[in-house]
Amino acid sequence: MLLPGITSTAVVVEATHRLMMVEASSVLDEEIKNLPRYLKKHPHVVKQMSNHLAIPGKIEELDVEILQITPKIIKESQAVKTKYGFLSNDSLTVRLMEELGISMLALNDLDFRRVEWLKLYVPSVDDVPSP
Numbered sequence: 001m002l003l004p005g006i007t008s009t010a011v012v013v014e015a016t017h018r019l020m021m022v023e024a025s026s027v028l029d030e031e032i033k034n035l036p037r038y039l040k041k042h043p044h045v046v047k048q049m050s051n052h053l054a055i056p057g058k059i060e061e062l063d064v065e066i067l068q069i070t071p072k073i074i075k076e077s078q079a080v081k082t083k084y085g086f087l088s089n090d091s092l093t094v095r096l097m098e099e100l101g102i103s104m105l106a107l108n109d110l111d112f113r114r115v116e117w118l119k120l121y122v123p124s125v126d127d128v129p130s131p
Contacts, residue, residue, distance in 0.1 A: 004063075004065065005062060005063065005064035005065065006064065006065045006067060006100075006102065007059065007064055007065070007066055007067070008066065008067045008068075008069055008092065008093065008096055009066060009067070009068055009069050010069050010089050010092045010093070011089070011093065012055065012056055012059055012066055014089050015055050015059075016052050016053075016055040016056065017052075019051060019052040019055055020039075020046075020049060020052035021035050021036070023049045023051045023052055024038075024039060024045070024049060027045075027049075028045070067096060067100075069092055069096065073092060073095050073096055073099060074092065076095050076099075077091040077092045077094070077095040077096075078091070079095075080092075080094045080095050084114045084115060085114070086111065086114075090109070090111065090112070093105075094112075094115055094118075097118070103117055103118055103119055104118075104119045104121065105118050105119070105120055105121065106120075106121040106122075106123075107120070107121075107122065108122060108123055110122065
């Protein structure tokens with residue numbers, strides 16, 4: 001049985017940003033924690049990177065619906081931070097799922113175990129195909 005894929009604009013933006021940082025770390029001799037500041041000061045480097053640009057299109061190709069984050073969800077997600085100790089993007093994800101009645105989540109972040117009503121699907125080493 002195939003389940004529909006759903007994500008949010010916040011997750012797409014975060015994935016794109018993280019891939020940009022990975023891409024930058026592979027070509028620059030900078031500590032990862034310093035990369036955002038370095039890239040802000042060196043926009044010509046950002047212009048040369050391209051791998052991260054494909055993320056939104058790849059997600060779209062997977063037929064994953066990308067949901068918008070509304071001001072209402074942002075405001076309501078603040079209570080999720082307090083309840084579970086999540087950072088902003090994770091609290092947005094939980095609040096959006098709650099709003100939509102979604103209880104299944106596939107990801108590689110065990111922090112979400114704190115949410116008692118979520119059913120997590122976490123990839124294991126056995127799930128990764130051999131080269």
